Amino acid sequence: MATQPENNENNSVVYDRSLGGMVRDATQAFIPLQEVYTPEDIEGTDYESDLGDPGKYPFTRGIYERMYRERLWIKSFIVSYSTLEDTNQAFKEYLANGQTGLRLLADLPIQSGLDPDHPSSWNAMLCGGISSYALETYEKMLDGLPLENVDYELAHMGMSSFLCFYSYLVAMMENQGLDISKLRGASINDPFRSKIVYGCPDFPTEIDRRINLDLIEFAVKNTPKWKAYAPNGVDPQQSGFTAVQEAAHVLAVATAVYTDLINERGISLDEVGPTVFSMDAESDFFETICMFRATRRMWAKIAKEKLGAKTARAQSLRIGIRTSGLSLQTQKPLNNAARVTLQILSCVLGGVNSLDASSIDEAIGLPSREARLFNLDAQHIVTHEANVPLVADPLGGSYYVEWLTNKIEDEANKILQTIEDNGGMWACLESGWLRHQIDASRMRVQAEINEGKRLIVGVNAFQGDEGPINQAIENCAYKVPSKKMRQKTIADVKRLRATRDKEKVNAAVLELYDATKEGRNLVRATIEASKAGVTLGETVGVIRMAYGYGYDPLNQIEAPAFITELLGGK
Amino acid sequence: MAAQDKPIRIIIGKVGCDIHERGALVLARAFRDAGMEVIYLGRYQTADSVAKTAVDEDATIVALSDHTGSMRYIAEEVMAALEKYGGSDIPVVAGGLIAKKDLPYIEKLGVTGNFGPGTPLPTVIDHIRQRVEESRQAAKA
Numbered sequence: 001m002a003t004q005p006e007n008n009e010n011n012s013v014v015y016d017r018s019l020g021g022m023v024r025d026a027t028q029a030f031i032p033l034q035e036v037y038t039p040e041d042i043e044g045t046d047y048e049s050d051l052g053d054p055g056k057y058p059f060t061r062g063i064y065e066r067m068y069r070e071r072l073w074i075k076s077f078i079v080s081y082s083t084l085e086d087t088n089q090a091f092k093e094y095l096a097n098g099q100t101g102l103r104l105l106a107d108l109p110i111q112s113g114l115d116p117d118h119p120s121s122w123n124a125m126l127c128g129g130i131s132s133y134a135l136e137t138y139e140k141m142l143d144g145l146p147l148e149n150v151d152y153e154l155a156h157m158g159m160s161s162f163l164c165f166y167s168y169l170v171a172m173m174e175n176q177g178l179d180i181s182k183l184r185g186a187s188i189n190d191p192f193r194s195k196i197v198y199g200c201p202d203f204p205t206e207i208d209r210r211i212n213l214d215l216i217e218f219a220v221k222n223t224p225k226w227k228a229y230a231p232n233g234v235d236p237q238q239s240g241f242t243a244v245q246e247a248a249h250v251l252a253v254a255t256a257v258y259t260d261l262i263n264e265r266g267i268s269l270d271e272v273g274p275t276v277f278s279m280d281a282e283s284d285f286f287e288t289i290c291m292f293r294a295t296r297r298m299w300a301k302i303a304k305e306k307l308g309a310k311t312a313r314a315q316s317l318r319i320g321i322r323t324s325g326l327s328l329q330t331q332k333p334l335n336n337a338a339r340v341t342l343q344i345l346s347c348v349l350g351g352v353n354s355l356d357a358s359s360i361d362e363a364i365g366l367p368s369r370e371a372r373l374f375n376l377d378a379q380h381i382v383t384h385e386a387n388v389p390l391v392a393d394p395l396g397g398s399y400y401v402e403w404l405t406n407k408i409e410d411e412a413n414k415i416l417q418t419i420e421d422n423g424g425m426w427a428c429l430e431s432g433w434l435r436h437q438i439d440a441s442r443m444r445v446q447a448e449i450n451e452g453k454r455l456i457v458g459v460n461a462f463q464g465d466e467g468p469i470n471q472a473i474e475n476c477a478y479k480v481p482s483k484k485m486r487q488k489t490i491a492d493v494k495r496l497r498a499t500r501d502k503e504k505v506n507a508a509v510l511e512l513y514d515a516t517k518e519g520r521n522l523v524r525a526t527i528e529a530s531k532a533g534v535t536l537g538e539t540v541g542v543i544r545m546a547y548g549y550g551y552d553p554l555n556q557i558e559a560p561a562f563i564t565e566l567l568g569g570k
Numbered sequence: 571m572a573a574q575d576k577p578i579r580i581i582i583g584k585v586g587c588d589i590h591e592r593g594a595l596v597l598a599r600a601f602r603d604a605g606m607e608v609i610y611l612g613r614y615q616t617a618d619s620v621a622k623t624a625v626d627e628d629a630t631i632v633a634l635s636d637h638t639g640s641m642r643y644i645a646e647e648v649m650a651a652l653e654k655y656g657g658s659d660i661p662v663v664a665g666g667l668i669a670k671k672d673l674p675y676i677e678k679l680g681v682t683g684n685f686g687p688g689t690p691l692p693t694v695i696d697h698i699r700q701r702v703e704e705s706r707q708a709a710k711a
Contacts, residue, residue, distance in 0.1 A: 112589075120586060157589065
């Protein structure tokens with residue numbers, strides 16, 4: 001592991017010819033590699049059935065015939081600063097610099113389903129994002145920004161966030177007299193990820209499972225350009241999964257949810273349209289590219305053969321990327337520019353459809369403005385200077401790339417079989433099997449890092465010294481929101497509660513409770529509740545109560561008196 | 571058995587809504603491998619729950635983990651809660667994403683270590699052993 005040049009007693013540099021030699025012979029996902037691949041390694045691979053032209057089944061080479069000449073990937077990243085005003089300003093600036101999707105987030109208490117005045121909110125309040133506790137916060141955050149025909153993306157963790165923030169977007173459009181069918185975008189909504197990765201406390205899985213179907217159903221009928229659900233592999237991989245496990249995971253999640261949708265709601269995949277998988281781009285360059293290619297092919301087969309999708313739209317997988325935050329390091333952060341650039345390149349070579357690149361200062365704190373602009377510029381350079389997107393699937397036909405794509409598919413299929421043998425994804429979630437897989441894989445990776453079998457530049461190899469450029473990056477990183485800002489947020493939510501129309505609130509709360517209890521689609525009731533000024537925490541609490549759970553996900557506070565009174569007789 | 575021969579009993583706590591758990595899990599494993607008794611409380615803890623568990627479980631040391639940048643507030647609350655439950659003799663260490671400018675304040679509260687991501691595991695373990703040794707010496711004196 002000691003790969004630093006050493007000075008001997010005479011203060012002369014020790015010459016070590018093997019310094020920086022390769023230490024690995026396998027991918028990040030532990031796939032052993034040969035030194036070279038030849039036609040023999042892809043014998044039996046058939047162009048028409050295994051690859052197909054871009055835009056043709058099984059979409060290994062991409063989902064559009066002309067790929068990026070037809071449509072460049074959406075350039076988006078999460079923008080959520082501590083204040084609504086800062087976030088609004090940042091959106092406007094980034095859009096002017098070529099951002100093409102608006103990716104929304106909130107602070108962690110909100111994402112957990114808690115209002116800012118909940119006792120557990122204080123510590124993480126406004127950290128990592130806004131406190132969007134009610135519709136009024138969205139109105140401020142998106143003031144002056146278009147709502148129709150813009151790509152919005154909700155990148156939160158829990159089902160309550162997707163329910164509320166989708167409802168806020170729809171409510172804003174309705175309040176402004178706009179046509180909600182023009183709402184575009186996606187929720188990175190995945191009931192498995194919210195539990196296995198985050199242990200999100202808002203709702204138990206039975207409620208998540210139902211609301212997820214409500215959201216898909218409502219979107220299919222009312223906002224057809226909104227993808228209400230996206231199997232997420234980013235966070236499971238960041239928690240420990242390998243690229244192969246990630247591919248299997250997203251496919252299994254999609255299969256589980258769509259099986260419910262078909263059986264319980266009678267909605268076909270063809271009605272849903274294209275599916276979006278939210279995936280990770282890790283540092284292993286070719287493995288990342290091949291993971292995208294293999295996942296597209298596998299989804300096409302599953303959608304067609306297993307889930308009965310008849311249209312090409314429903315068989316073709318859109319891949320949205322968040323590049324790996326985990327791969328970024330606090331040590332010598334300038335190096336993160338190289339990591340992010342290579343990850344962007346692997347995404348484009350892999351034919352992804354939207355890209356949220358992590359920022360070079362992200363391991364230190366929330367991304368600064370300049371680091372964001374670097375993300376956009378790096379993508380512009382890949383596009384306009386390096387000319388990478390001109391030709392679809394430029395690595396298609398490479399012996400190595402086709403072999404690795406096949407290998408990932410084979411390995412992922414084995415995992416899918418194991419999941420089925422264990423009773424399917426919901427059973428694997430419930431039994432803790434999924435969590436165990438993540439933990440075991442994480443420990444295997446960590447052991448390799450400890451043993452120097454996996455080198456991380458600046459961390460366990462090539463440590464070196466940091467100069468003024470690295471220090472400047474560290475100093476630019478985000479500042480912790482002050483106590484005063486947190487107190488103001490609490491005052492804001494209290495003011496909302498004191499000034500809103502009590503009659504309207506009561507009616508909306510009752511309807512939300514009844515819709516939940518009677519098994520009606522509860523999205524409409526949530527939209528109306530948000531228009532009445534019901535907060536996120538209250539929405540979560542009322543839905544929980546309709547299921548017989550306590551109001552507070554963390555069991556630290558009582559339901560507000562007006563809610564107890566309203567629902568007391570129920 | 572002499573006091574210093576007892577295994578170190580360490581509580582790992584995440585206070586508030588921070589969901590970044592990978593560091594805490596890696597450390598829990600490393601501490602166990604280093605012969606410590608580890609009680610990982612999981613996410614969504616309060617300062618009270620961490621301090622109360624530390625006292626009830628007769629913890630040797632408390633380790634706090636946070637990646638939201640709020641360690642200064644968490645440290646304040648946990649130290650106050652330890653005092654309240656009669657555990658102010660229990661040493662406290664921390665790690666995660668901690669702003670450099672917050673370090674002097676956090677150290678002044680008595681919360682040490684404050685290791686960032688990528689810190690070699692032996693560095694963290696050595697620091698914990700050193701804090702425990704100091705507190706055992708202080709208890710004898």
